[in-house]
Amino acid sequence: MRIEITEKGSEAFYREAVSVTAQYRYLIKDHQYRLKDCFKSYRRLLILDGAALALMLFFVVRGKADHLVMLALGLLIAALAIGLAFYFRLESMYRAMLAENRPGALILDEEGVELVRGEGYRVRIGWENVVFVRSFQESLVFFSGGAPGLVITAARRHEDQILSWLRENRPGTEVVRDRT
Numbered sequence: 001m002r003i004e005i006t007e008k009g010s011e012a013f014y015r016e017a018v019s020v021t022a023q024y025r026y027l028i029k030d031h032q033y034r035l036k037d038c039f040k041s042y043r044r045l046l047i048l049d050g051a052a053l054a055l056m057l058f059f060v061v062r063g064k065a066d067h068l069v070m071l072a073l074g075l076l077i078a079a080l081a082i083g084l085a086f087y088f089r090l091e092s093m094y095r096a097m098l099a100e101n102r103p104g105a106l107i108l109d110e111e112g113v114e115l116v117r118g119e120g121y122r123v124r125i126g127w128e129n130v131v132f133v134r135s136f137q138e139s140l141v142f143f144s145g146g147a148p149g150l151v152i153t154a155a156r157r158h159e160d161q162i163l164s165w166l167r168e169n170r171p172g173t174e175v176v177r178d179r180t
Helices: 010-021 026-031 040-062 068-101 156-169
Strands: 004-005 102-107 110-116 121-126 130-135 139-144 151-155
Touching: 004 156, 010 026, 010 040, 010 068, 026 040, 026 068, 026 139, 040 068, 102 156, 110 151, 130 156, 139 156, 151 156
Parallel strands: none
Antiparallel strands: 004 102, 102 110, 110 121, 130 139, 139 151
């Protein structure tokens, strides 16, 4: 089966795709894991870290800083730097996905599932490596157990067509429905 992808996904679709990639390990361990918006989570953590950092700086300025406060200040600065790096990495993934404008196709055949975008981009997961397929609010995702972090994401509007094909041709494939 071949599904032509001619239209661009919504912003929510791409945010969800990034969140799935960021939480891949949790989803592989628990197929029912509730997907969180990783952008909101990182923003909250960064705000919390920034507030704690401001509090520590307040102690330093007031002259009430001992060795533990200085250690905590150093750890908070490191945590903030790491958090910002992760957040900007997720943002860059999201922006790259939004900028992608090549037509493509999702191909399901007897060997596996493949996503083709333009001339030079092909990603394939063989059926022996598909751990499960999960539907989320905006997408339907094929999870690979072979290559860590490898997923193939399709727009949810193709869900009925894909699930029908899976029932007929790959009845043993685990399909998990989103709890929302």
